[in-house]
Amino acid sequence: MSRSAHPAGPRHGDVLPEGHFTAPPADLNLLDPKVWSATVRRTDAGSVTVGGIDVRDLAEQFGTPAYVMDEQDFRARCRAWREAFGTGADVYYAGKAFLSRAVVRWLHEEGLNVDVCSGGELTVALSAGMPAERIAFHGNNKSKAELEYAVKSGVGHIVVDSYDELVRLSWIAQQQGVRQQILIRVTVGVEAHTHEFIATAHEDQKFGLSLSGGHAAEAVRRALTLDGLELRGIHSHIGSQIFDTAGFEVAARRVVGLLAEIKAEHGVELPEIDLGGGLGIAYTSDDDPREPAEIAGSLTEIVRRECAAADLTPPRISVEPGRAIVGPTAFTLYEVGTVKPLDGLRTYVSVDGGMSDNIRTALYDAEYSVALVSRASTAEPMLSRVVGKHCESGDIIVRDAFLPADLAPGDLIAVPATGAYCRSMASNYNHALKPPVVAVADGRSRVIVRRETEEDLLRLDIG
DSSP, rough: SOOOOOOSOOOTOOOOOOSOOOOSSOOOOOOOOOTTTTHHHHHHOEEEEEEEEEHHHHHHOOOOEEEEEHHHHHHHHHHHHHEEEEGGGEEEEEESSOOOHHHEEEEHHHHHHEEEOOOHHHHHHHHOOGGGEEEEOOSOOOOHHHHHHHHHHOOOOOOOHHHHHHHHHHHHHHHOOOEEEEEEEEEEOOOOOOOGGGBBBSSSSSSSEEEHHHHHHOOOOOOOOHHTTEEEEEEEBBBBBBBOHHHHHHHHHHHHHHHHHHHHHHHHOOEEEOOOOOOOOOOSSTOOOOOHHHHHHHHHHHHHHHHHHTTTTOOEEEESSHHHGGGGGEEEEEEEEEEEOTTTSOEEESSSSOOTOOHHHHHHHOOOEEEESOOOSSSEEEEEEESSSSSSSSSEEEEEEEEEOOTTTTTTEEEEESSSSSTTOOOGGGOOOOEEEEETTTTTEEEEOOOOOOHHHHHHHHO
């Protein structure tokens, strides 16, 4: 098919269908640095490069779809978080966003710790050389085997999520002849302004022990009596993809209030608090994320002020950025397969991936950006919906976006800000093969997680 404008579908200036989208940019070739990683550039010839490598070369060498990760940008974000909080705090990278051995090695080299929430994530972190004492282990229903593994490995902190886990973990630690350091996760009653499925500090959900209901205070009482445990502090996490830091300030104030109650009742000043993660990133040009330095300044000041008012020694603060570090560092590279205009509605652009490599649009109604990256175009913008190849009408990657009207099969398009929760939530739906993760830096590229093969699928199917 030639690269000529498609005869149907809305153009700039037409009456557009109902839906959430922004007006088309003045120039579709421009790449908003807010949503793309730091080394992404459009060349004078029109194609896009990352880490000094042309995306057309990446597609030829590694195939599509592929997650392309900007190592330089990842490391820079690690340093920004570490420097923002300084030596008086700890930064734990939330491994659930995306974890691989290469990523763990980068984190170790940049001075960050790792937060894991399964035995599998713990195995990856340990196998890549992360010291066990710099690992924290989360989860609302850790198995006995996982807890035994964590204690035996010497994990620094285990974040306890229930009364049952307190007893179970204490017994395991005593059996191994150690006192396991723990934090108690509390729900502070803050309604984060985010999707229902990723808001985690309101009362009606599975995580943590209620502050207002007295369960958190009771968990503290029990923890202080158990010989196998050393209670180090309190943990709070209010949700994900949050832009307004006011919720974090309310959570910090309530956690410090609990510390004051613990001191009054038990004569103990707990030395640590973990305020979680969940800071949002820019998926579209409309998003306005906060910088690490601003976040660090706000959180440390509110803790210092509240502790002074309660006559408490300020505890050591921990935070857990995951998406905020890895999300902006990667994009997903696709090849266009079909372009289908619908009269008066939009143009459907089908690519060679879909909900198996990015479930977030279907699951959370997440919004993404998209751009033509294999060439430049002077064609007018057309309202598009980027969809995958799966047998689901909900197989949508980008719900509403503007792409050039001369888009054609064989073109490469890329969806930025897919470093977090895309590869880690990827599936084999329709027996699709999970894409590789390709790291790029200084003109070099390498696979850090290889593409799945049909042999991988069949290896698990024992017939």
